[in-house]
Amino acid sequence: MKKKHLDIVPIGKIDDNLLQRLSVTIYHYFGYPCRVNEEWESPSYAYNPDRKQYYSTMILRELCGWVKNDSVRTIGVTNLDLYIPIFTFVFGEAQLGSHCAIISLARLKQEFYGLPPDNELFISRVEKEVIHELTHTFGLTHCGDVNCVMHASHTIGDTDIKSDQFCKFCNYKLISNLNELAET
Amino acid sequence: MNKDVRILVVDDEMIVREALSNYLREDGYEAIAVESGEEALKKVESERWNILFVDFKMPGMDGLEVLREVKKVTSDLPVIIITAYATVDSAVQAMKDGAYDYVVKPFDPEAIALLVEKVVEHQRLVRENILLRERLDQEYKFEEIIGRSQPMQDVFELVKNVAASDTTVLITGESGTGKELIARALHANSPRRYNPFITASCGAMPEGLLESELFGHEKGAFTGALYTKKGRFELAEGGTLFLDEIGEISLKTQVDLLRVLSEKSFRRVGGVEPTSIDARIVSASNRDLKKAIQEGTFREDLFYRLNVVSIHLPPLRKRREDIQLLADHFLDKFRAETNKKIEGISSQALNLMMEYDWPGNVRELENAIERAVVVGKGSEIVPQDLPFFNQGVTEERGPKLKSLKDREKIHILQTLEENGWNISKTAEDLGIDRVTLYNKIKKYNLEKSKTE
Numbered sequence: 108m109k110k111k112h113l114d115i116v117p118i119g120k121i122d123d124n125l126l127q128r129l130s131v132t133i134y135h136y137f138g139y140p141c142r143v144n145e146e147w148e149s150p151s152y153a154y155n156p157d158r159k160q161y162y163s164t165m166i167l168r169e170l171c172g173w174v175k176n177d178s179v180r181t182i183g184v185t186n187l188d189l190y191i192p193i194f195t196f197v198f199g200e201a202q203l204g205s206h207c208a209i210i211s212l213a214r215l216k217q218e219f220y221g222l223p224p225d226n227e228l229f230i231s232r233v234e235k236e237v238i239h240e241l242t243h244t245f246g247l248t249h250c251g252d253v254n255c256v257m258h259a260s261h262t263i264g265d266t267d268i269k270s271d272q273f274c275k276f277c278n279y280k281l282i283s284n285l286n287e288l289a290e291t
Numbered sequence: 292m293n294k295d296v297r298i299l300v301v302d303d304e305m306i307v308r309e310a311l312s313n314y315l316r317e318d319g320y321e322a323i324a325v326e327s328g329e330e331a332l333k334k335v336e337s338e339r340w341n342i343l344f345v346d347f348k349m350p351g352m353d354g355l356e357v358l359r360e361v362k363k364v365t366s367d368l369p370v371i372i373i374t375a376y377a378t379v380d381s382a383v384q385a386m387k388d389g390a391y392d393y394v395v396k397p398f399d400p401e402a403i404a405l406l407v408e409k410v411v412e413h414q415r416l417v418r419e420n421i422l423l424r425e426r427l428d429q430e431y432k433f434e435e436i437i438g439r440s441q442p443m444q445d446v447f448e449l450v451k452n453v454a455a456s457d458t459t460v461l462i463t464g465e466s467g468t469g470k471e472l473i474a475r476a477l478h479a480n481s482p483r484r485y486n487p488f489i490t491a492s493c494g495a496m497p498e499g500l501l502e503s504e505l506f507g508h509e510k511g512a513f514t515g516a517l518y519t520k521k522g523r524f525e526l527a528e529g530g531t532l533f534l535d536e537i538g539e540i541s542l543k544t545q546v547d548l549l550r551v552l553s554e555k556s557f558r559r560v561g562g563v564e565p566t567s568i569d570a571r572i573v574s575a576s577n578r579d580l581k582k583a584i585q586e587g588t589f590r591e592d593l594f595y596r597l598n599v600v601s602i603h604l605p606p607l608r609k610r611r612e613d614i615q616l617l618a619d620h621f622l623d624k625f626r627a628e629t630n631k632k633i634e635g636i637s638s639q640a641l642n643l644m645m646e647y648d649w650p651g652n653v654r655e656l657e658n659a660i661e662r663a664v665v666v667g668k669g670s671e672i673v674p675q676d677l678p679f680f681n682q683g684v685t686e687e688r689g690p691k692l693k694s695l696k697d698r699e700k701i702h703i704l705q706t707l708e709e710n711g712w713n714i715s716k717t718a719e720d721l722g723i724d725r726v727t728l729y730n731k732i733k734k735y736n737l738e739k740s741k742t743e
Contacts, residue, residue, distance in 0.1 A: 164310065191310040193373075195397050203316055248319035259318060261401030 110179040113139040113241075116170060117146045118185035118209070125233065129184070132234050137241065137285065139179050149187070163189035163200040163209055170207045179288070180244050182237060183209035198260055199236055201243035208240035214263060228267075235271050236260070242277070245284045250277050296411050297339060300324040301331040301357060302346040302373065307396070311344060311373075311403075318404065328352025328360070335361050340368055342391075342410050347374035347381060355381075355388060362389045369410050424485065436472055437620050440610035446473070446602060453600045454480035459552070461537075461597045462575040464604030467654030470575040471535065473602060477573055478531040486530035489570075491523045493544075494536030501544055503560045506551075512561025524557055527570035537597065538578035538589060549593045572597065607649040607656060614644055617653060621660035622672070629664055637671040638738065639704055646697065647679055675708060700735040703728070712739050 113133055115126060130141035153165040170183050189197050189211040199210035215232040217225045238256050250257035255274035260266040273281060298320050302308045308324035315322035325331050328351060335343070343361060347354035358370050369391035374381065382393045392406060438444070453460060454477050462470045471490070478488045496504055503512070507522030523532055540548070551557040552572065556565040574597045583589035607614065618636055626633055636644075640663075649655050663676035674680045703721065710716040718728040731737075 164306075190397070191314075192304075192306045193310045193397055194314075194400050194403075197400065201317070203313065243317060248317055259404060261399075261404050 110177055111139065112142050112175070112178050113137060114142050114144055114175060114178045114181040116144045116173070116181060116183045118166065118183045119149045119187060120146060121184055121186065121212075125230065126184070128230065129233065129237055133182075133237065133241065136238055137180075137245075142178075147183075155190070158190055159188070160190040160196065161185075161187045162191065163197055163211070164191055167200055167202065167207055167209050170209065171202075174206055178206075180241060181207050182241055182244075183207070184212065184233075184237070185209065186212050188213040198266070199240040201240040203243050203248070204246035205244060208244050210236045210240050215266070220263065231271065232263070232266050235266055235269065238271060242273075242281060245281060245288070247277055247280055247284070250274055252277075296320045296341045298322045298342045298344065298407070299331060299334055299340050300344045301326075301328060301349070301354075302344075303327065303349045304346070307346065307373070314400070314403070315407070318407070320407070328354075328357035331357055332360050332364070335364055335368065341414060342407060343368055343370045344373055345370055347372050347385070355385060358385065358388050358390055369414075371406065371410075436469060436476060437617050438610065438613045439616055440605075440613045442605040442610050443613060446604060449600070449602055450476055450480070453477070453602075455482065457571050459571070459597055459599045460573045460602060461580075461594075461600070462573065462602045462604065463580070464575075464577065465606045465650075465652055466577050467652035468604035468606060469653050470577075470604060471533065473604065474531070474533045474573045474575060478533075478571075481531070481571065483530050483571060487527055488531050488533065489523050489527040490533045490535060492535045494539035498541045498544060501540065502547065505544075506547070506557050506559055507562075508560035509562045512559070516561065519559070522557075522559065524551070524568050524570060525566065529569055530571070532570040532572055534572065534574040534597075536576060537574040538576035538580055538583055542588070542590065545590045545593050549590065549596060552593075552596050607652045611645055614649075614656065615641060617656055618644060618660055621657050622664065625661050625664040631664055631667075632670065633664060633667060633672060634670045635672070637673050640672050640674045640677060643674050643677060643680065643701070646701075673708075674704070680705075699731070700737070703731050703735065704737050707732075707737065707739075 115129060115133070117126060126143045130143060133139070133141050150161060150166050150169065153162040154160075155162060166183060166185075166189075170181055174181050189200065189209070191197055191200065196214060197211070198214060199208060201208035210233070212229075212233060213219060215236065216229055217223060235256055239260070242257055247257055249259040252258060252274040253268055254270050254272070255277055256269055256271055257273065257277045258265065258269045260269070272278075298312075298315050300308055300312050300315070300322060302311070302324070303326050305326070308326065312322035312324040323334070325334060328345070328349060331343070331345065332352075334340070345354045345357045345361075349357075352360070354372050354374070358372065361368060361370055366389070370389070372382075372385045372390045372393045373396060374393070375396040385393050391410065394403065394406065436443075436447070438447070450473060460474075460477060462473050464470055475488060478484060491501075491505055493501060499513075503516075503520065503522065505522050505524060507520050507525055508516050510516060510519045547557075551568065554565075556567045558565050580589050580594050580598075584591045584594055607617075615636075618641070622633065622636065625631075644656070644659075651658070659678050660672070662678050663672045667673070667676040703717075706717050706720050710720065714725055714728060718725045721728065723731075
């Protein structure tokens with residue numbers, strides 16, 4: 108079956124306006140129309156009470172089991188704070204060159220750092236992280252160019268420094284990977 | 292960007308193996324994970340790795356055992372120990388056994404990224420350093436100084452013998468004979484070769500400036516001394532200081548230099564504390580220093596201090612057998628630089644070069660070939676391409692031809708070239724008939740240059 112949609116899955120309650128904006132952004136960047144799917148319940152199975160965080164790889168595994176036949180990629184969006192066991196936290200996780208990704212909004216909000224809310228900054232961070240994680244699923248690794256959206260974000264500062272654009276090398280690679288995918 | 296970097300992750304927990312290797316792959320590294328120390332050792336023995344992450348606590352071989360075994364196989368592979376049990380003792384033990392670093396689970400993502408970047412950058416610098424050292428060896432390799440003639444062979448022998456010692460060397464010879472190259476060869480073949488080679492051109496600087504160049508100065512030592520500055524003696528620490536044109540320094544600086552060489556220490560201009568020197572001194576002069584001593588312009592005691600070993604470089608006219616060798620060497624060099632298709636040097640041009648006196652020595656020859664390569668239009672270098680061709684034989688700097696025969700040969704060739712080898716025109720210009728000209732061409736074995 109021809110894969111023609113990109114799926115967004117809200118995990119827990121996510122603001123509708125944000126989801127709609129992300130749909131537009133994703134279509135603009137990757138050329139696939141987005142479907143915003145029904146909200147999932149909070150994944151209690153992935154909760155670690157000691158860390159008070161959710162194990163992102165477990166949620167990613169659930170997403171992979173759920174994937175729709177005509178879906179080219181699926182990204183989960185959650186307000187929960189995510190981790191993988193070796194790290195103190197993750198902004199998101201993606202299957203490199205495979206189908207699914209997930210991002211956490213928890214650490215993208217100014218309030219997390221004890222600062223007053225800033226909605227525009229928040230949306231810009233979310234967009235960068237969604238583009239970043241989805242691009243991993245299209246096979247691109249981190250980029251050394253600090254301005255490129257594929258530059259690794261280890262702190263929120265890294266996310267703010269980089270732009271929402273690809274450097275020319277990542278841009279070329281993404282286009283070529285997307286073309287290759289469209290031909291299969 | 293990092294795909295050449297191979298990282299091996301060793302952990303008995305699948306979660307850690309997968310998470311860490313996936314994370315490293317996202318950064319573009321090639322990451323492979325294995326679950327035991329035994330497997331890791333096999334991988335280390337059979338493949339090339341840049342970094343090894345090893346879990347501290349594993350069934351079978353633990354992290355420390357893996358670390359010790361790995362170090363037996365390849366001592367320079369950086370091993371990073373991962374643990375959930377952060378105890379000072381285990382960290383200290385791991386570092387004592389040669390671990391590069393020690394990380395405690397769960398890690399801060401930034402810490403791991405920076406740690407890996409640090410190792411990769413260090414390895415890149417080490418590689419670059421090795422390459423640069425190889426290039427340095429190549430550049431100043433002894434064999435790069437050209438000369439098959441006996442006088443040059445004697446020089447090479449002497450350089451070989453004295454290079455390894457710390458002896459003070461005085462190199463004499465006319466301008467352009469390659470004194471600095473010999474000084475560099477001495478440095479490059481000495482145990483000091485990876486330390487600096489510093490040159491001080493003594494003739495180029497006025498007295499006051501030379502003093503502060505050589506010894507440095509303290510801030511405020513004189514008007515304009517806004518900062519403390521290190522002198523050449525300090526910059527050459529551990530290496531070689533090459534004092535070029537030593538015969539040009541004033542008697543006052545000669546006294547200072549003598550004191551420095553005797554005491555093996557000096558004071559910066561305006562300074563109080565003496566600084567000891569650890570630099571080999573090689574000096575050079577194109578002047579006859581013995582004559583300068585007689586004239587009272589050079590101190591005899593300094594001469595003997597500098598002249599423990601003396602290397603004299605013969606002028607090019609005293610080793611004519613090296614001219615062709617040098618010319619071919621420079622032709623190769625400039626051909627490669629300019630990418631011009633020049634096959635060689637015509638016999639006429641070579642004859643002219645052999646007869647020329649080369650007052651500027653090898654440097655002049657190098658410049659002549661460079662010019663010839665640039666201006667030459669044919670497949671060979673011809674006499675017209677040489678800078679001294681048009682000056683004619685009567686010019687002071689032209690070839691000093693010994694016999695009338697030589698002069699006649701050059702004159703006929705020059706006239707032939709000027710007339711594009713038109714025999715009638717040339718014969719007319721020379722005031723001889725065509726048959727005589729043919730006979731002369733045959734006699735002197737003259738050939739038309741390949742300029743097409």
